[in-house]
Amino acid sequence: MQRVFSAAAERKEKWVSGNRDGVFRGREGERELLSGVLNAGTGVVLIEGAAGTGKTRLLDEIAAVAAGRGFEVATARDELDQPFLLARLADRRPDGPALVVLDDLHLAEPGTLAALRALLPASIHEKVVWLLARRRGEGADRLFAAAAQRGATRIELRPLADNVVEDLVTDLTGGIPDHDLKALASLAQGNPAALIGLFAALRQDDQVAVTAEHASIRTDRSPRATEALLRDRVSALSGKARHLLQVASVLGPRFEPGDVAEMLASSTAILLPALDEVIGAGVVTSLDDRLAFRHELLWRLVADSVPLPVRRALHREAGEMLLARGDSAVLAARHLLHGAQRGDARSIGGLVAAAKAVLWNAPEAAAELAVRALELTDQASASLVHRTVMAVRALTAAGKLTAAQALAREALSRHVSPEPAAKLRHCVATTTLLGARHAESLEISEALLREPGLAPELVPWVEITRLMALLGHDRRRAEELAEEVVRTHQGSPDDVLATALAVLAAIARDTGRPGAALELAREAARSGTSHDLSAYPQLLFATLLAGLREFAEADDVVRRVRGGPSAVVTREVMTAVVQARILLQAGRIEEASVEARAALTVAEETGHESVVAPALAVLAMVAIHTGDLPAAIEHVERYREQVPADGILFSRAYYQWADVLVTHVGSGLEKALALLTDEYPCLVSSGLFAEEPRAAGWFVRRALEAGDERLAKAVVDRAERLAEEHPGFSAVTAAAVHARGLFDADAKLLELAAQQHRDLWARANAAEDLGVLLTGSPDRAGSVKALESALGLYREIGASRDSARVLGRLRKLGRRRRAAPARPASGWSSLDDTERAIANLVAKGQTNRQISTQLFMSPHTVNFHLRKIFRKLEISSRVELVMRSRDDQ
Structure with a gap:
């Protein structure tokens, strides 16, 4: 159960003092040293520290200890009290042990400091302990230097150590802080007063929640008081320092000092005073080889202070700076997305270059970059059509098939030169193939291959598209063409050969030649070289292995596909549905359902109709065996409408088998067997x-x-x-x-x-x-x-x-x-082997994607198991899981 710590009235005193059970945190060594001086009964102690480091609090604590030991305590709180106290001490010496406390001596008048310098040597043989405190570097230098020469004890109150800050935050919030909360606490730079002030602002904003003894920052509240506090800190900086921060904020939460200097047409050496100022103020910290804002909240506050038009201009300058010195176009693109303007050829070119660089491993980003570049391109520009091709390719890779096809067709409606027109037409052929419109895809592909001037680099892709379209449309021709490719493609492996072998393997599978199918698929998987639009040969090989119940080898194949460099949506959704059926065949029903539903959702959202039917077939099988007849009937009826006779990913027989099973359960044996005569005479x-x-x-x-x-x-x-x-x-x-x-x-x-x-x-x-x-x-x-x-x-x-x-x-x-003795409903013993393996990997700090790679399952399946783990352990976060795991060990 979650509670917001500001609602806990009993914690009010901790907000004020920043301590627990009366203990002043982080000053144990200083407290021990002062206790030793009190034991001696005489001496001078010089206490120095920055504002807010706890000087006054420490003085009060020692004064209370001294009074408890029978000391006569004389205290001067400010510069007005100090002369009167010193005058009384000059007139009357203490009779017994005494403690004299003078705080804020950096504010003392010159006469007061002179009187004190006279008194200190005179009291050297008396039972008097002097505690003299000042802010470091702000005054009373001669007094402290003279006292130090005569052997005074010096105490410098340094910033609190990280572990002490964490303990103090725990006191303030009532929960162990998470990483983000500790990062925010670092803004105080170990200063107790600043830390307490920061958390008082968080309390006012209702910004911290405590769940199962762990404190974190809430994201559903507006941090107005906290922002005001941070804004005051930034406002206190010099103008040069503020300007430096604003430029740095455009570069990101982490930045290179040299980049800021270049943006300001200056040098790092000239900016050094301003850099020292922002670091000293705790706004920026050193992180590896770069500088970084201490917290994202502070970074966003500074970034938002830059007017939008100015911010856009700075982003454009940053992007062009990176491009000009030959840095990665991907790094420049983040700025160019925000700052590029229509007709700005250099910036737009940077966006296109970045889109090409990330097309396969980050297609969503590539699509955003390429579409933005196209939007900024003048309609009369000679680059318009080439940027359209790039945008269509990126949209296809990102799984946005409808948008890709619409953009390509719109471009083709205008006059386009032959080479880019061929690329656009091939993109249309690809999207129609993935949309299970095989005849249309085939017609476009064959028309392209008849053109004499087709670019050589495009020919293999068009041939692959034609082969796959034929497999779904005309098996006889597909087999003839695939055999011709195998005869003519000699030498090193290539993707056209791999596809042809895979086509022959699928046909052999469907005609009852499993041995030939397996060998062809194995050779196809070895022949592929590309990681572009799909991994069909490898995935077909995995389905054949799993059908023969060679699960270990099938798992290895799917793991290699998933671990490849490509993140193209087609590849991911096809892999998910193949893995779903493998899981089902292996008897892992729940995981199979999760994978199949994830694949179906993506397929429906992106227009991958070729994957809808396979996902529905798996879900129909799951529903039959879990007793959900209405769902099973619905799934089969839906894929009947999809006409899954293509037999590309799964065989035609598999869909027919699922149909017979569901008909038997829903309509009886007679109707089920009638299907073998009326609709599926070749199934057996x-x-x-x-x-x-x-x-x-x-x-x-x-x-x-x-x-x-x-x-x-x-x-x-x-x-x-x-x-x-x-x-x-x-x-x-x-x-x-x-x-x-x-x-x-x-x-x-x-x-x-x-x-x-x-x-x-x-x-x-x-x-x-x-x-x-x-x-x-x-x-x-x-x-x-x-x-x-x-x-x-x-x-x-x-x-x-x-x-x-x-x-x-x-x-x-x-x-x-x-x-049979069931597992307990909750606790560690309720976890099965898979859940325990996932829990152990989470405890080691691994992400869902890292776990999915190790345990051969998708991130969707890892998340599914994590929800079950949380429910069984009665927790709600990965942090709690880590803590529970440590406690268990």
């Missing part, structure tokens, strides 16, 4: 049993249930033929054993299948089939054992509908199966 003879080995057992089971022995035998024959032709594919062999065991009612074969299957789904299916078979035999104990094994596997997967079915079978056998 396809390569389905190599892509989904457990489907063989399902079809035999359903055929026998319907009394259709012919269908059952056809399934067994097909599965056994695949196993015979591919003896190295253990998943296919297990599918054949399972199908034959069902057909022959052979318990030993079903038991063998339950052992040989390589995924939990199929193993559970085989165990259930064995249990059902043994139900009618004398071996009821064997039936119960097999059904309980199936139930355990279904529960492990999270297949609630299948679990319910098996529980019903067990009840008919008279077994009221007790629930």
Whole structure:
């Protein structure tokens, strides 16, 4: 539960004093030294420090200690009291031990200082302790120098150490400060008064929240009092220092002193006094090889003080400065985005160069840069069309397919020279391909390839687009073209060859040749060289491996794709949907659902219609096994409308198999099997049993249930033929054993299948089939054992509908199966292995993206598990997770 610390009335005293339980933090050494002087009963102590370092507080504390020990205490609070106190001391010496306290001697009159210089030597043999305090460097120099020569003890109150500041902030807020709050506290530079004043302003603004003993800055409040305090600090600087800060703020929260000097047409040496001033004031600090504003709030305050037109002009000058000296266009682009003006050729060129530099690893940024450059380009400029091409390419990479296509078509409606026109037309072909409009994409691609003057660097990309469009539109022609490419592309690997091999692999998969498909896909994955628009050959290879239940190798392939340099949206959304199905096949239903929903959301938002159907097919399978029939029916109906007959990412058979499953659950066995005759006559003879080995057992089971022995035998024959032709594919062999065991009612074969299957789904299916078979035999104990094994596997997967079915079978056998000992609902022991692994990596400071790379899952899935971890541990933040982890260890 969150509380705002300003509401805690009991903390009022801590706001005033900045201490806990009466302890004045950070002055333990000084306190010990003063106690030693009191023990001696005589001596002079010189206390110096900047304003707000706690001189007066320390004097008061020692005066109270001395009074408790029987000292006569005489105190002068200001320059008006000092002469009277000294006069009394000159007239009457103390009878017993005495403590004389004179504060703010830097304000004392010359006569007072002269009288004090006379008194100090005269009292050297008396039981008198003198505490003399001043602000460092502001006066009383002769007095302090003379006293020091005579052996006085000197105490300099330095800024509080970082750990003391953290303790003090904890006192002030009631919670352990997070990184951002500590950064803000550093503005006080270890000065207790400044720190307390800063947090008083935060308290007034209601800016700090404490959650589970941790304090952080709230972002839902306007920090008016805090900003006023910081504004006063900046206003107290000299004009030169303020101007330096304003220019520096345009460069960013971190900046190079030399860049500021160049912007001010000066030199770092000349700016040194102003730099010293802003550092001394605590506004700027040294950070590695650069300077930095001490906190983002302070940086934004200074930046906002620069009028918008002036800020734009400064950004433009900064961008041009970086370009002029040959720095990265990406660094310059951040400024040029804010400052470039229409017709400013140099600045616009910088934006375009930056867009090209980040096109593949930061396509969103590239799109923003390229579109802005296009907006600033004059319509009559010769560069307009080339910048349009760049903008269209960047929008496509960023997944903004509709905008990319509209921009390209609008440009093509005008007179455009052949070379850029070809690039724009290819962009249209690409976006229509990703939008699952294969015929349109094919028509554009073939028209481009017929043109004699097509730029050589564009030819490979057009050929790839044509191959992929043909795969979705005309399988016969796709196969002929792919075979021709393989014959003619000899020598080193290239992306056209990789795509052709992948096309042949997809066709082999769909025509029931899994061995050929796997080898072709493996070669395709090795032949690819580009990280541009997609990773289709690699992802197809991963789907084939996962279909054969080679999960470890499939995981490695997907990990390599995800770990590549490209962040193009097409690549990411295709990878997500492939990983979703792999997770589903491996029995990780929840994670599969998260990945598939993430892929579907992005696909729908960006117009990647080619990925919508695969995501829906995975979600339909998830819904079937979790008992959500309405959702399963909705998903299948939607992808039927999408006409997922392209078989590009998943096979056509996979969509048909999902349709048959959902129809069986929703409309009954008769309608499900009718689909095999009416709509999917080639499903059994396809390569389905190599892509989904457990489907063989399902079809035999359903055929026998319907009394259709012919269908059952056809399934067994097909599965056994695949196993015979591919003896190295253990998943296919297990599918054949399972199908034959069902057909022959052979318990030993079903038991063998339950052992040989390589995924939990199929193993559970085989165990259930064995249990059902043994139900009618004398071996009821064997039936119960097999059904309980199936139930355990279904529960492990999270297949609630299948679990319910098996529980019903067990009840008919008279077994009221007790629930297996469940994990606790909360606490560390409630975490499963994946959750514990993620928690440990978070405790080591890793980000979601770093964790996703290590554990082979997307950042979406990591976030999904983190929410479960937070719920089980009853926490709400990564900071709390780190602390809980440390406590547990």
